[in-house]
Amino acid sequence: MSMVTLTIDGQTIQAEEGQTILEVCRRNSISIPTLCYHPVLEPFGACRLCTVEIAQGGRNGLQTACTYPVSDGLVVNTSSPAVIEARRMILGLLLSRCPNVPVIQDLALEYGIKEPPFPTDKPEEDCILCGLCVRACHELVKAGAINFADRGVDRVIGPPFLEKTRDCIGCGACTIVCPTGAIQIVLEKEAIYKEKPLGPTSAIYVPSLQAVPRVPVIDTDTCIRFRQQDRTSGEIEDACGACQIVCEAGAIDFTQKDEIIELDVGTVVVATGFEMWDATKLSQYSYGKSPNIITGLEFERLSNAAGITGGQIVLADGRKPERVAIIHCIGSRDHNAHEYCSRICCMYSLKQAHLVKDKTGAEVYEFYMDMRAFGKGYEEFYERVQEEGVTMIRGRGAEVDVLENGKLRVKGEDANLGRLVTADVDMVVLSTAIQAPQDAGKIASLFGLGRTPDGFFAEAHPKLRPVETNTDGVFLAGTAQGPKDVPDTVAHAGAAASMALALLSKGEVTISPATAIVDEKLCSGCKTCIALCPYTAISFLDDKNVAYVNEVLCKGCGTCVAACPAQAITARHFTEEQIIAQIEGLFRVPDFLKAEGVPA
Amino acid sequence: MSDKTFEPHIVGFLCNWCTYTAADTAGVSRMEQPPNVDIIRLMCTGRIEPAFILKAFAEGADGVIVSGCHPPGDCHYNSGNFKTFRRMPLLERLLEQYGIEKGRFHWGWISGAEAPKWAQLTRDFTEQVRGLGPLDWKRQLESKED
Numbered sequence: 001m002s003m004v005t006l007t008i009d010g011q012t013i014q015a016e017e018g019q020t021i022l023e024v025c026r027r028n029s030i031s032i033p034t035l036c037y038h039p040v041l042e043p044f045g046a047c048r049l050c051t052v053e054i055a056q057g058g059r060n061g062l063q064t065a066c067t068y069p070v071s072d073g074l075v076v077n078t079s080s081p082a083v084i085e086a087r088r089m090i091l092g093l094l095l096s097r098c099p100n101v102p103v104i105q106d107l108a109l110e111y112g113i114k115e116p117p118f119p120t121d122k123p124e125e126d127c128i129l130c131g132l133c134v135r136a137c138h139e140l141v142k143a144g145a146i147n148f149a150d151r152g153v154d155r156v157i158g159p160p161f162l163e164k165t166r167d168c169i170g171c172g173a174c175t176i177v178c179p180t181g182a183i184q185i186v187l188e189k190e191a192i193y194k195e196k197p198l199g200p201t202s203a204i205y206v207p208s209l210q211a212v213p214r215v216p217v218i219d220t221d222t223c224i225r226f227r228q229q230d231r232t233s234g235e236i237e238d239a240c241g242a243c244q245i246v247c248e249a250g251a252i253d254f255t256q257k258d259e260i261i262e263l264d265v266g267t268v269v270v271a272t273g274f275e276m277w278d279a280t281k282l283s284q285y286s287y288g289k290s291p292n293i294i295t296g297l298e299f300e301r302l303s304n305a306a307g308i309t310g311g312q313i314v315l316a317d318g319r320k321p322e323r324v325a326i327i328h329c330i331g332s333r334d335h336n337a338h339e340y341c342s343r344i345c346c347m348y349s350l351k352q353a354h355l356v357k358d359k360t361g362a363e364v365y366e367f368y369m370d371m372r373a374f375g376k377g378y379e380e381f382y383e384r385v386q387e388e389g390v391t392m393i394r395g396r397g398a399e400v401d402v403l404e405n406g407k408l409r410v411k412g413e414d415a416n417l418g419r420l421v422t423a424d425v426d427m428v429v430l431s432t433a434i435q436a437p438q439d440a441g442k443i444a445s446l447f448g449l450g451r452t453p454d455g456f457f458a459e460a461h462p463k464l465r466p467v468e469t470n471t472d473g474v475f476l477a478g479t480a481q482g483p484k485d486v487p488d489t490v491a492h493a494g495a496a497a498s499m500a501l502a503l504l505s506k507g508e509v510t511i512s513p514a515t516a517i518v519d520e521k522l523c524s525g526c527k528t529c530i531a532l533c534p535y536t537a538i539s540f541l542d543d544k545n546v547a548y549v550n551e552v553l554c555k556g557c558g559t560c561v562a563a564c565p566a567q568a569i570t571a572r573h574f575t576e577e578q579i580i581a582q583i584e585g586l587f588r589v590p591d592f593l594k595a596e597g598v599p600a
Numbered sequence: 601m602s603d604k605t606f607e608p609h610i611v612g613f614l615c616n617w618c619t620y621t622a623a624d625t626a627g628v629s630r631m632e633q634p635p636n637v638d639i640i641r642l643m644c645t646g647r648i649e650p651a652f653i654l655k656a657f658a659e660g661a662d663g664v665i666v667s668g669c670h671p672p673g674d675c676h677y678n679s680g681n682f683k684t685f686r687r688m689p690l691l692e693r694l695l696e697q698y699g700i701e702k703g704r705f706h707w708g709w710i711s712g713a714e715a716p717k718w719a720q721l722t723r724d725f726t727e728q729v730r731g732l733g734p735l736d737w738k739r740q741l742e743s744k745e746d
Binding site for chain 2: 448450453458470514532534535555556557558559562563571574576579580582584586587
């Protein structure tokens with residue numbers, strides 16, 4: 001790129017050829033007011049505010065800095081009397097068109113204009129027809145949903161025929177670029193409930209403050225570029241890309257794809273965790289019918305300093321709640337949902353009650369069945385929360401009604417008082433159960449793991465081997481094995497890691513001698529045994545036409561032995577002869593006892 | 601021999617991980633059990649060949665119990681109990697054809713934590729077989745051979 005030398009306000013400046021005066025000025029911290037410029041969009045010269053005076057080759061004149069390219073020997077003046085006079089006129093006209101737009105009022109005041117110089121019939125007008133939104137919609141989003149319509153004084157911006165259009169993908173790019181706030185996106189009523197109110201706020205975001213590595217990710221479901229690719233089946237493949245244009249490090253790569261990496265490993269720790277139980281399954285709690293009925297996990301998002309409210313605990317309309325109810329055991333200890341106790345809810349509910357008290361001072365009602373404050377320091381915390389004035393109601397919260405005024409009525413039983421109680425509150429937090437992930441079955445069959453009736457993976461022994469599984473070399477960590485709080489999960493995971501390392505550092509495995517063995521002379525090659533083996537320990541030797549048991553994988557259950565029609569498989573230590581002898585032994589009196597006269 | 605004094609001889613085929621553990625616990629916990637049940641331990645009920653049960657009856661058993669881990673999910677070997685679940689109903693039909701009453705053969709599931717259930721089963725099943733009287737299948741078979 002060849003460089004040019006020009007003079008701006010008396011400074012000699014080097015710039016790349018092809019840049020505009022505005023770009024060069026911004027790079028050199030020379031401020032020029034503008035309303036219709038955006039660094040990732042084609043300049044348009046619509047608002048005329050960036051007008052500067054230029055002199056080149058004896059010609060003088062006023063030009064818009066955003067559209068005028070720099071050249072060698074160009075002399076630019078950004079604040080000459082002529083420029084000031086021109087901007088005053090432009091701002092006067094803009095203020096006359098839009099007298100109530102704060103950004104224009106402020107700019108006009110800078111140039112000494114306090115009142116609109118011309119009267120207007122439409123004082124509510126806020127669009128200056130700069131076309132920034134049109135350019136964003138066409139150039140970036142490539143949706144082409146809005147454009148200029150009509151001419152002269154009737155000129156407006158909008159969708160075709162100013163009607164609702166399917167071309168709009170609702171991305172909101174136009175509302176973000178609009179300098180005067182003239183465009184609003186109106187969500188239809190049904191759509192509001194479909195939106196996740198506490199979800200991510202932008203299509204590109206850092207997953208959490210604690211994310212490792214701490215880099216932003218693109219949510220391909222909401223990113224304009226990926227949405228347009230999906231909508232048009234790849235026809236529009238280069239929409240938006242604004243993040244790529246502005247990223248000076250060049251770190252954004254839209255072509256990155258998920259990769260499958262294959263590793264050969266000696267041991268595996270299964271730490272697939274849990275998922276939250278779906279609170280809509282028990283309709284009496286009205287989850288989803290009011291934005292102020294939230295789950296414990298959503299509350300965490302609300303109170304997180306990195307969350308959308310910056311850690312403020314507020315209602316959907318932005319007000320602070322005055323009364324909050326927290327209902328325990330939603331989906332836990334319930335024959336209609338999960339029978340088990342989720343273990344973590346009592347303590348996180350108490351913590352949340354404490355946070356509500358601390359941040360808002362609201363009255364808090366905890367509906368609990370039993371307070372399971374089982375860990376170190378937990379009972380003390382329970383007492384502290386009680387002393388903070390949280391109202392504890394012993395009894396399951398039965399029902400939540402959404403009242404017409406938007407308040408929430410919680411009904412339940414107070415078992416200590418022995419009567420029904422109701423509380424009208426602003427916010428309800430449902431302490432929903434944790435459950436095994438929906439696809440835990442797939443992982444179980446992948447590793448040959450058992451599952452307990454609650455859906456979590458089965459450990460080898462509930463007391464003595466809590467991190468091992470029945471498949472050697474596969475260990476369980478954390479909530480994959482059952483509900484756990486953080487200290488228990490850390491301890492469990494540490495045990496799993498050290499079990500895995502112990503196996504690795506030993507370098508060899510000890511196997512039980514009780515395995516199955518195939519007598520190749522008897523095997524007829526029927527393959528009955530192969531499908532029966534739960535450990536895929538039996539393979540078929542095509543060259544010999546017989547089955548073969550891998551003794552490392554075999555656990556010695558003997559299912560194949562019982563099924564073999566040729567009796568070609570023997571279970572070591574549980575052979576046919578041994579078991580038959582045991583059966584016979586039960587009914588025969590040994591000879592030495594017969595001699596003593598013991599009856600058969 | 602009158603029914604009151606008849607003591608049936610029952611053979612139990614139990615899996616190592618669930619019902620055998622339960623029987624062990626029942627013994628350690630000193631739960632009341634009749635002495636009529638003799639246990640043969642196997643690693644899994646999936647190891648049980650129908651021939652074992654026939655052999656037990658042929659040797660002189662008056663009743664047979666097969667018990668393993670609860671399906672689904674309890675089986676130490678993931679799915680051995682399912683194989684038992686498939687095999688035992690077939691065997692039941694075979695036994696009827698041999699003239700062995702339904703009440704002499706019990707198959708089911710008792711987990712390692714259900715020791716009282718095992719003790720209860722031994723009491724109930726012993727009484728049930730006592731009511732049916734001696735089977736003496738061995739003599740029947742021998743007389744047919746003659």
